[in-house]
Amino acid sequence: MTHASRGALVAVLVLTWAAQAAAQNLVAPSRTLVPAVFPRWDLSGSLGMQNIAAGRNPEPWRSAWDHKLEYRADVGWYWTTHLKTELTASTSTLSHDYEVETFPSGASSPVYAYTNVERRVTVLGPGVTWQFGENAFVHPYITGGVQLWIVQQHRFRSPDTYRFGPSASQVPPIDDRTTTVLGRPFVAGGFKSYISRKAFVRSEARAAFSSAGTRQLSITAGIGVDF
Numbered sequence: 001m002t003h004a005s006r007g008a009l010v011a012v013l014v015l016t017w018a019a020q021a022a023a024q025n026l027v028a029p030s031r032t033l034v035p036a037v038f039p040r041w042d043l044s045g046s047l048g049m050q051n052i053a054a055g056r057n058p059e060p061w062r063s064a065w066d067h068k069l070e071y072r073a074d075v076g077w078y079w080t081t082h083l084k085t086e087l088t089a090s091t092s093t094l095s096h097d098y099e100v101e102t103f104p105s106g107a108s109s110p111v112y113a114y115t116n117v118e119r120r121v122t123v124l125g126p127g128v129t130w131q132f133g134e135n136a137f138v139h140p141y142i143t144g145g146v147q148l149w150i151v152q153q154h155r156f157r158s159p160d161t162y163r164f165g166p167s168a169s170q171v172p173p174i175d176d177r178t179t180t181v182l183g184r185p186f187v188a189g190g191f192k193s194y195i196s197r198k199a200f201v202r203s204e205a206r207a208a209f210s211s212a213g214t215r216q217l218s219i220t221a222g223i224g225v226d227f
Contacts, residue, residue, distance in 0.1 A: 038081050044202045044224025046072040050092050051217045052121060066119070068092040070218055074202075081134055086143065088125040095119040099155070103171055113171045115157040122150040125186060139192045147208050147216075149182040184208040184215055198226045 050070035072090035079085070097117040127145025157174040190204030202224050208216035 038078065039198065039226035040078050042074075042076045042078070042084075042200075042224055042226045044074045044200075044222050046070075046074070046202060046204070046220035046222030048072070048218055048220030050090075050121075052092075052095075053212075053215045054095075054097065066095040066097075068095055070220060072220055072222070074224070076129065082131050084129040084131060086127050086129050086145075088123065088127065088147075090125075091122045092120060095121075111171065113157065113160075115155055115174055118154040118156075120152045122152070124148045124150075127186070127188070131192070137194050139194075141190060141192065143186075143188040143190075143206075145186060147184040147186050149180075149184055151180040151182065153178050153180070182210075184210055186216070192224075200224055200226070 048070050050068050051065045052068070054064055054066050070090050070092050072088060074086055074088050076084045076086035095118070097119065099115040099117060101113050101115065103111045103113055125145055125147040127143045129141050129143040131139050131141040133139050153176075155174050155176040155178075157171070159173040160171045186206055186208040188204055188206035190202060193201045193203070195201060200223070201221070203221045204219070206216070206218045206220075207214055
C-alpha cells in the first residue's frame with residue numbers, strides 16, 4: 001500500500017468517526033424526573049401543627065386537645081420506585097396545663113391548690129410507605145406504622161399557707177419530673193411535589209390511635225431531597 005493510499009484510508013476513518021459523533025450529538029437526551037438508577041434515599045424536614053388528646057375530661061373552659069407546633073425530620077429508603085421504609089422523628093413545643101386539688105380533703109371550706117403541668121411529646125415512628133406514580137411532578141403516597149411516644153412531664157407547685165380566721169391550711173410543694181413511653185399505630189397520607197429532579201416539597205396529614213380512639217392529628221409541610 002502506497003503512502004497516498006494509507007493517507008486516504010486514515011482520512012476516511014477520521015471522517016467516519018466525526019460523522020458518527022455529530023449524529024450522536026443531534027439526538028436530544030430524554031428528560032424524566034426518575035433517573036435511570038432511581039435514588040435510594042430521601043430526606044426531608046417539616047413544620048406543622050400537632051394536636052394531641054389531653055387525656056382529661058373536657059370542661060367548658062378547657063379544650064380536650066393540646067395544639068402545639070411540631071418539628072419533624074423524615075429519612076426513607078426505597079426498595080423499589082414505589083415501596084419505601086421510613087423513620088420519622090418529631091418533637092413539639094411545650095404544652096401547659098394545670099391540676100386542681102383541695103386541702104384539707106373533705107373540709108367544709110376547702111382550699112383549692114393549683115399545680116402547673118408542662119408536657120412535651122417526642123415521637124419516633126418507623127413506617128412503610130407506598131408511593132403512587134412515576135415520571136410525574138406530584139407523587140401521592142400513603143404510610144402506615146407504629147409510633148413510639150416519649151412523654152416528658154413536669155409538675156410543679158410552690159408551698160403556701162391559706163388562712164380562714166383562726167384555721168390555716170398548708171399546701172405542700174410539688175416538683176415532679178416523669179417520662180412515659182407509649183406505643184401508637186398511625187396512618188398518614190400526603191404528596192411529594194417535585195421542584196427539580198431531586199428536590200421536592202412534602203405535605204402530609206397523620207393520625208395516631210389507641211384503644212380510646214384518635215390520640216393525635218397533625219398536618220405538616222416541608223422540603224426534602226432524593227439522593
